[in-house]
Amino acid sequence: MTPSLTLVTGASSGIGKAFAERLAADGHDLILVGRRRERLEALAAALPDVRVRVVAVDLATDDGIDTVAELCAELPLTMLVNNAGVAHYMPLADLPAAKARELLTVKTVAPTMLTRAALPGMIERGTGILLTVAGMIAFAGPAPASLMPRRAVYAGTLAHAVAMSQTLHAELDGTGVTAHVVCPGVVATEFHEVQGMDLSAVPRMSAADVVTAALTGIRLGETVSAPGVEDYHLLEEVFRADLAAFGGQSPKLASRYQSG
Template sequence: MSNLALVTGATSGIGLAFAERLAADNHDLIIVGRNQDRLDEFVAAHPKVKVRAVAADLSTPEGIDTVAAYCADEPLEILINNAGVAHYMPLADLPADKAREVVNVKVLAPTLLTRAAVGGMQQRGKGTIISIAGMIAFSGPAGPAVMPRRAVYAGSLAHLVAISQTLSAELEGTGVTAHVVCPGIVATAFHSSQGLDVSAVPRMSADDVVTATLRGLELGEVVIAPGVEDRGLLDTVFEADLAAFGGQSPELATRYRSN
């Protein structure tokens, strides 16, 4: 059975921490990133495992197609959809190219890479798909006082939660599992690259995110929230989601009827 993992956004932050941990556990790797020099540095630093470096920009159709081909053609045991971009700003101020970049990297790329990988995983009867989202996925109901404005980013992370939960149900009994990881603020260069100063904010380490993810897999969690102590909070959210979904009717709700 293959011992191969593909990690996107593997040259820094959470992706690098995953790649380091998987290499230490003797997984062969396909690492994806935009910076060829950093990719080459990782390969050189890990001579004991087979590492293939793929330079690709997942904000572009060409980059997505390149990596999707690896997902479809290689016997992946693990796929980690980690690549990310933020662009925190109000929707009206968000340039179209930046909005497209967020959606391509955090919605389109994970969707198409997962689609490319999952068929082969099902045929082999084994596989793990992990997408990295964030607790901002649950921030939709927050009022106007909550900053920074980030409608597109929050929506893209919410997509990863919903698709992972639904895919998990689709894959029941196949030997393939789907998971989404929702950390809070993590000590990486992610926020500073967007011009945000979070140096005074307590942050989790990328290594702790990886540790939580691996433990969450053992626990069978579909939604893994490394910083949420009370798991019941998440269960309450999901139970309310299902209650609302199950509470629908073909009849018009009373509050929408004319007086």
């Protein structure tokens, strides 16, 4: 039996590290991608029962994306975990151009290009799992200004991950390859701390629980998994409303726009 081979981005800490530990325990050989080589090597050394390759690159750069995309295309991956991320929580008017570009590149361009690179081989082999880590902020767009701190670009990247995964999952129907996205809420990692945000008083889910939810959701056939949402019908109602709005369109101008 061919060993499972999984590539995990953002593997040096938090959710990515938890994915690496869980998948190694399940017997997956790993390719660990991140910016901090010393952390990746320490993690690899702690996973002695599987083969682990460390790739220290920055997925905010074209060179970093191209390096990992080549691996995704060349190696017989059974699973790709797009987990790398940066926070940059701030209103768009306050978001420096360099940080906006970094956020879009890491959270949108990199997952797209890595997934694109991995797909042909997975389809040819007739098996593969494409998993992206997003977050419940993907569903927070309708929130009023009084309810949520503003982070338009960050929320947009997560919403992109949800819509892309749903659409890709449908595109791949019958191929043996599936696409999934996991949307946790606030998770107990250093993700917010690096931006100076103290969330120690906020109830937070563990990274290990996020991984459990993601892998279980895949087994349950969920395209979109929400680790902290007890009633999955809430998400199904969102999806039905999306499709109802999509199906309710017409080439005729809606009456509410005709008075102008």
